[in-house]
Amino acid sequence: MKLKYIYAAIFAALTLNSCENFLDTENYTQKTTSNFPKTSEDISMMLSGLYSTLNHQNRQHTVNIYYVAGAASDELFGGGGSADKAFQMTDKLLNVGVDAFQSFWEENYKGIYRANMILEYVGNVTDWVDEATKNQAIGEAKFMRALLYFQMAQMFGEVPMPLTSEAQNLPKSSAEEIYAQITTDLKECIESMPDKKYSPDFSGHATKYVAEAYMARVFLFYTGYYKKDTLPLANGGSVTKDEVISWLEDCKDNGGYGLVNDYRELWPYTNPYTINDYSYTNGQNAIDGSKLAWETDVNNEVLFATKYSVYGSWDDVSLSNMFPLFYGFRNQDYAKTFPFGQGWGCGTVNSVLFNDWLADEPNDPRRNASIIDVSDPKEGITYSWDGNDQMEYTGYFQKKYMNINAKASDGSLVVYSYLMYGAQNNMQLGQTQDLVMMRYADVLLMHSELTETADGLNRVRNRVGLPSVDYSLDNIKKERRYELAFEGIRWFDLMRWGDVETQLERQIGVKIINAGKETTMQSFGGGFTKRYQETGGFWPIPKSQMDLSGGVLVQNKGWGTTDAEFLGW
Numbered sequence: 001m002k003l004k005y006i007y008a009a010i011f012a013a014l015t016l017n018s019c020e021n022f023l024d025t026e027n028y029t030q031k032t033t034s035n036f037p038k039t040s041e042d043i044s045m046m047l048s049g050l051y052s053t054l055n056h057q058n059r060q061h062t063v064n065i066y067y068v069a070g071a072a073s074d075e076l077f078g079g080g081g082s083a084d085k086a087f088q089m090t091d092k093l094l095n096v097g098v099d100a101f102q103s104f105w106e107e108n109y110k111g112i113y114r115a116n117m118i119l120e121y122v123g124n125v126t127d128w129v130d131e132a133t134k135n136q137a138i139g140e141a142k143f144m145r146a147l148l149y150f151q152m153a154q155m156f157g158e159v160p161m162p163l164t165s166e167a168q169n170l171p172k173s174s175a176e177e178i179y180a181q182i183t184t185d186l187k188e189c190i191e192s193m194p195d196k197k198y199s200p201d202f203s204g205h206a207t208k209y210v211a212e213a214y215m216a217r218v219f220l221f222y223t224g225y226y227k228k229d230t231l232p233l234a235n236g237g238s239v240t241k242d243e244v245i246s247w248l249e250d251c252k253d254n255g256g257y258g259l260v261n262d263y264r265e266l267w268p269y270t271n272p273y274t275i276n277d278y279s280y281t282n283g284q285n286a287i288d289g290s291k292l293a294w295e296t297d298v299n300n301e302v303l304f305a306t307k308y309s310v311y312g313s314w315d316d317v318s319l320s321n322m323f324p325l326f327y328g329f330r331n332q333d334y335a336k337t338f339p340f341g342q343g344w345g346c347g348t349v350n351s352v353l354f355n356d357w358l359a360d361e362p363n364d365p366r367r368n369a370s371i372i373d374v375s376d377p378k379e380g381i382t383y384s385w386d387g388n389d390q391m392e393y394t395g396y397f398q399k400k401y402m403n404i405n406a407k408a409s410d411g412s413l414v415v416y417s418y419l420m421y422g423a424q425n426n427m428q429l430g431q432t433q434d435l436v437m438m439r440y441a442d443v444l445l446m447h448s449e450l451t452e453t454a455d456g457l458n459r460v461r462n463r464v465g466l467p468s469v470d471y472s473l474d475n476i477k478k479e480r481r482y483e484l485a486f487e488g489i490r491w492f493d494l495m496r497w498g499d500v501e502t503q504l505e506r507q508i509g510v511k512i513i514n515a516g517k518e519t520t521m522q523s524f525g526g527g528f529t530k531r532y533q534e535t536g537g538f539w540p541i542p543k544s545q546m547d548l549s550g551g552v553l554v555q556n557k558g559w560g561t562t563d564a565e566f567l568g569w
Helices: 008-013 016-023 040-058 065-071 102-124 131-156 175-192 208-225 241-254 323-327 351-360 366-370 416-421 440-451 455-463 473-483 490-497 500-505 528-535 543-548
Strands: 302-306 371-373 396-398 405-407 413-415 435-439 511-514 517-520
Touching (some): 040 102, 040 131, 040 302, 065 131, 065 323, 102 543, 131 175, 131 208, 175 208, 208 241, 208 302, 302 440, 351 366, 405 416, 455 473, 500 528
């Protein structure tokens, strides 16, 4: 019987006869389920392949969860060039083409398949050092399955939910069913994984503390967006708010995590090869008076991140972080924009954010630590419009993920990671910065929101020298907006708070420049409110997936019509 594959992501990995694709490592074409996996090392390789799906989904920057969270929200406009409709569709809640989200869909289901396979065959392994090591591996697979389904649920709402590696033609599962599985996987991680506190040597791996933090994020989104009081479990029962708080407090107090000393030290423009040549950081001290210095990608504020390396190549660009390239300056003299280097100019910062920030917190150092105002003399840059095809330009760009240059001994500009790590001196392949997915600051802010207390909120504020405030939801909203700006969170915060329509309508009339011509941001497709009400904030399922399903998989509401397409400025 010929199988029909509706998850195109798993077509190359559906059997162990294609394990070189499944593992992204050496050729295992002679392996079968009768002899693989047999050792704990086999499981370790399988886990590496599972984690790698995060890298692969992020190489298609316009249609992954990180880009959508910024561009669909009130943080960023799409930007890019006049031909880059795929950049600009997201900030208008519109689509371009029939399969814009195909790569993101595929990579998530590829990861889900890999997680399911690990969980099915982990029983074949007989050489575990101890039970804790086995439980850690099982927990990492369950965490990744939960994370990938959470991403799919946040992006698409309801999706098929295979829980085995068997090829199946499944309809969408309900949101309740999907979140029940996510919650169950995370709960089992928390209850069974060993007590692995923060360790630089374990960076990039899930632990029980990472699962505790994600349980809080899942709880806040599900209960907020769907107006529920608890999280469901797969076999009945539920996880309560009090349980989530207890787990989050365990993470907060016992995981070995903390806030780095100075907020600027989280971002690589403070790297040792750049800091003394950049006007904004040259001669600056950290908040405690010590020398300002980058904490690198591995520090105790980062709970979980997508890891990148120096091994990016044209055969596998996913090993390098493409976001700094995409957010980099477009068509500039980069000696004059130092240390910010070449890129595609997507993700221009909405000036409403900058102005709100200035009005709400005029003394907040995070604003200039997070946003480049190209007209600010303290930046020491000269941004030029000569021959610039930049769209949706506001004069503001974000600093957290940007192509950062350093000066070589001969004065030439090189990618900082070329000097620091021996990466390629290549703006596209030499980007090694990890993509942070969960920070300790977020743990503190989630704890304040769940407990309605100000301690965590004020720890985050005090870290940057801001005074303490009383707890209120409004204060939490502002603090999350500013502390976590451009970190792939804002859209989903707006969705769960019910603030999308109010905030997006404020974008209409914002002054922008399109390819050198002044204009204002407009609404398309009938307007932001109409588009959000039509879609619920979820995105279109790729048409190829619906075709493969033979009609079993149906399109999300608000998509698949001509008025849902962005035809360009």
